[in-house]
Amino acid sequence: MANYEAAKASYAKLGVDTDAAIAKLKTVPVSLHCWQGDDVRGFDTDPSKPLTGGIQTTGNYPGRARTPEELMADIDKVLSLCPGMKKINIHASYAIFEEGEWADRDKLEPKHFAKWAQFCKERGLGADFNPTFFSHPNCDPLTLSSPNEETRKFWIEHGKACIRISQYLAEELGQPCVMNIWTGDGFKDIPADRKGPRDRYRDSIDQILSEPYDFKLVKPCIESKVFGIGVEAYTVGSSEFALTYAAFNKDKCIPLMDNGHYHPTEVVSDKIPALLAFFDEIALHVTRPIRWDSDHVVLFDDETREIMKEIVRCGGLEGSVNIALDYFDASINRISAWTVGFRNAQKALLYALVTPNEDLKAMQDASNFTELMVRQEELKTMPFGEVWNEYCAQCGVPADGEWFGEIQTYEKDILSKRI
Ligand code: RNT
Ligand code: ZN
Secondary structure, three states, rough: OOOHHHHHHHHHOOOOHHHHHHHHHHOEEEEHHHHHOOOOOOOOOOOOOOOOOOOOOOOOOOOOOOOOOHHHHHHHHHHHHOOOOEEEEHOOOOOOOOOOOOOOOHOOHHHHHHHHHHHHHHHHHHHEOOEOOOOOOOOOOOOOOOOOOHHHHHHHHHHOOOOHHHHHHHHHHHEEEEEEEEOOOOOOOOOOHHHHHHHHHHHHHHOOOOOOOOOEEEEEEOOOOOOOOEEEEEEEOOOOHHHHHHHHOOOOEEEEEEEOOOOOOOOHHHHHHHOOOOOOOOEEEOOOOEOOEEEEEOOOHHHHHHHHHHHHHHHHOOOOOEEEEOOOOOOHHHHHHHHHHHHHHHHHHHHHHHHHHHHHHHHHHEEEHHHHHHHHHHHHHOOHHHHHHHHHHHHOEEEEEEEHHHHHHHHOOHHOOOO
């Protein structure tokens, strides 16, 4: 406490109000992805079947969640260790069926997500949603861009079902539901026709978005990608495709950028203000790519901090930027992976909120680049850790150094028994 008061005084000298920063962060929803807990397997298909769509989890750390009950218990553990306002990001493949019941993806209904709605409601959380266009026998391997009309129809019906489920989740929870359309459609090697699949993908999205929904409640997104594993030569939903679709359909959807989906020297921190110059609202998947879209756990690293700074500076916390996490590491304790990533996203947001952004901007506008560099460098050794600890305390969650023991106990008591 005394440490926080001292840190607060140091920041006050820079014109930064740390109490206001903490209060603001408490109101910003960050979406926690359900798929870190079970290596993106879901419950609607045989879990021994491989993950497809060009994404991959690597590692076989023991303790993967195998049932909805296990996954929800694990999420509860994560929630208890993470500060801030959360939403739960659910994939369609995590449908929960009654005993003896099953529905294919084109026939999914809101009732298959009633248990998720209840889970969120009981904890005061919002929900986001994703159609699952991968890990299913009807990936031929294409989905929404397939030349086979029967295949394409199946996936369009899946997308429409997901719009209805998203509308249900938003209404049940009284919060908007971001519904993200991403497919891994593409080719391993040089295609003979690059436009055909894109024409079909475009038409498929048009059909999905023709399903009625309230755009204030359901926010369909189009997520682009550069390449996937086994899909190295061509991706149907490329950056240009996804952005152009979103730009031409601003009344129906918003663009989504995943910071693992670009060439390694491109940075999403720079793309956020570029998009916000044209779009009222955008969505993000925050992840950590290493050489490719490896979906490593989010760290408190330079680019995560820069992404959060841009969100704050661009006014993104007033509703124009929807923040979700997207990573999956099976090589370390999954609860710890989830917790580290969520806490780091929060930490980077708080760090951005205690940056004297207006003063720095004024220096830039006055071409005072010398002082700008000095001030930016000096900020790096401010007593930020004290502000972070205060935020954790106010949110009723453990400070750094105080939570890992809980994960070890959970592993010993719960995860190690999952064999
Ligand atoms: C894949 C995309 C996509 C998925 C999730 C599971 O590269 O990032 O968002 O990670 O839908
Ligand atoms: Zn993503």
